[in-house]
Amino acid sequence: xxxxxxxxxxxxxxxxxxxxxxxxxxxxxxxxxxxxxxxxxxxxxxxxxxxxxxxxxxxxxxxxxxxxxxxxxxxxxxxxxxxxxxxxxxxxxxxxxxxxxxxxxxxxxxxxxxxxxxxxxxxxxxxxxxxxxxxxxxxxxxxxxxxxxxxxxxxxxxxxxxxxxxxxxxxxxxxxxxxxxxxxxxxxxxxxxxxxxxxxxxxxxxxxxxxxxxxxxxxxxxxxxxxxxxxxxxxxxxxxxxxxxxxxxxxxxxxxxxxxxxxxxxxxxxxxxxxxxxxxxxxxxxxxxxxxxxxxxxxxxxxxxxxxxxxxxxxxxxxxxxxxxxxxxxxxx
Amino acid sequence: xxxxxxxxxxxxxxxxxxxxxxxxxxxxxxxxxxxxxxxxxxxxxxxxxxxxxxxxxxxxxxxxxxxxxxxxxxxxxxxxxxxxxxxxxxxxxxxxxxxxxxxxxxxxxxxxxxxxxxxxxxx
Numbered sequence: 001x002x003x004x005x006x007x008x009x010x011x012x013x014x015x016x017x018x019x020x021x022x023x024x025x026x027x028x029x030x031x032x033x034x035x036x037x038x039x040x041x042x043x044x045x046x047x048x049x050x051x052x053x054x055x056x057x058x059x060x061x062x063x064x065x066x067x068x069x070x071x072x073x074x075x076x077x078x079x080x081x082x083x084x085x086x087x088x089x090x091x092x093x094x095x096x097x098x099x100x101x102x103x104x105x106x107x108x109x110x111x112x113x114x115x116x117x118x119x120x121x122x123x124x125x126x127x128x129x130x131x132x133x134x135x136x137x138x139x140x141x142x143x144x145x146x147x148x149x150x151x152x153x154x155x156x157x158x159x160x161x162x163x164x165x166x167x168x169x170x171x172x173x174x175x176x177x178x179x180x181x182x183x184x185x186x187x188x189x190x191x192x193x194x195x196x197x198x199x200x201x202x203x204x205x206x207x208x209x210x211x212x213x214x215x216x217x218x219x220x221x222x223x224x225x226x227x228x229x230x231x232x233x234x235x236x237x238x239x240x241x242x243x244x245x246x247x248x249x250x251x252x253x254x255x256x257x258x259x260x261x262x263x264x265x266x267x268x269x270x271x272x273x274x275x276x277x278x279x280x281x282x283x284x285x286x287x288x289x290x291x292x293x294x295x296x297x298x299x300x301x302x303x304x305x306x307x308x309x310x311x312x313x314x315x316x317x318x319x320x321x322x323x324x325x326x327x328x329x330x331x332x333x
Numbered sequence: 334x335x336x337x338x339x340x341x342x343x344x345x346x347x348x349x350x351x352x353x354x355x356x357x358x359x360x361x362x363x364x365x366x367x368x369x370x371x372x373x374x375x376x377x378x379x380x381x382x383x384x385x386x387x388x389x390x391x392x393x394x395x396x397x398x399x400x401x402x403x404x405x406x407x408x409x410x411x412x413x414x415x416x417x418x419x420x421x422x423x424x425x426x427x428x429x430x431x432x433x434x435x436x437x438x439x440x441x442x443x444x445x446x447x448x449x450x451x452x453x454x455x456x
Binding site for chain 2: 008192195196199205209218221229230231266
């Protein structure tokens with residue numbers, strides 16, 4: 001073999017080794033799409049062991065849903081507490097409840113996670129219908145997070161109040177998945193739990209706010225570093241009866257869909273559970289009180305009303321690009 | 334010539350292979366970002382075209398610059414014709430990569446290709 005052939009062979013070998021190293025060590029992107037918590041989950045993870053991390057995140061989400069949070073899942077912790085009017089709280093559920101009680105209190109009752117029976121009367125997701133007024137009033141009288149009695153890890157639930165974590169579960173998923181990501185070697189991740197988003201990594205991410213008036217489009221784009229972004233919109237789940245539209249975000253005071261000019265509220269927070277619960281709370285409270293509530297929690301918020309006006313808290317406004325033609329900032333009209 | 338380790342052709346082949354490898358890696362990293370062409374007239378965006386969805390020829394006469402004919406086809410976009418005197422815009426040819434820009438100064442019309450893919454949408 002002459003010298004040239006030898007060198008050529010060596011070059012090929014090196015290239016081969018380099019290719020093998022590149023494909024085994026290069027960050028991999030893994031995705032998971034699945035249904036849990038009565039919604040659609042879409043996880044994307046980039047980094048070493050992305051496959052393993054994503055299956056752990058998926059398993060954890062399904063466990064959270066079936067074993068702890070879902071009141072529809074027979075045998076879950078919440079289902080058992082509801083059926084037995086209380087019991088002993090697991091450490092995790094106690095942590096969630098503690099932080100949600102804070103939102104109930106600070107929102108002046110605009111947020112409540114004991115409305116299960118009231119929301120059942122509306123039948124969202126099944127056979128939605130406007131409930132009988134008296135029935136609604138009776139159900140409402142029995143509910144209220146302030147009626148819960150919590151002593152250490154014991155909780156007593158008055159008859160008629162039904163724990164329902166529908167307005168915080170997606171955010172809880174984000175927090176639990178973050179715990180998994182923190183303990184791994186991933187470079188970045190985008191976790192969507194039914195439209196509640198966590199962007200994870202050291203770069204800036206772009207998150208669109210869905211067009212509340214339908215279609216697949218978005219009306220504004222947020223550019224944010226690692227954080228959680230949740231939205232509550234009256235367009236998400238609703239039905240129409242006798243020409244009137246009824247959406248699924250109930251005002252705990254009236255038991256009826258929150259009736260203000262808002263159609264979409266987005267809250268940005270490092271905490272998933274807070275971004276999720278606060279987006280609902282701010283929707284119910286309205287622009288002024290909602291803005292104050294978000295500020296109290298150190299969160300940023302974006303409100304959109306039915307006149308295509310966008311109200312943004314000071315800390316996020318400069319990071320918003322409005323892309324929906326009909327929409328504009330309320331203070332720039 | 335005989336004692337030379339590599340001939341010119343050898344070097345060219347090695348370079349070509351190396352370039353192909355780099356291109357392949359870059360292409361892999363870029364992923365499948367859908368591209369959007371923004372057409373603006375007089376500084377105002379009048380049309381936004383998702384190039385990733387364009388296959389058949391689409392003709393656009395942008396609002397406010399009706400003398401300009403823009404054609405999107407097969408994931409690319411270009412100034413096809415214009416009433417302007419120098420036709421510089423037409424000469425700029427096809428735009429299809431993020432950052433590609435073509436301008437028709439007399440008609441104040443700009444086409445810019447942006448990577449429009451968001452990381453996520455909240456709802």
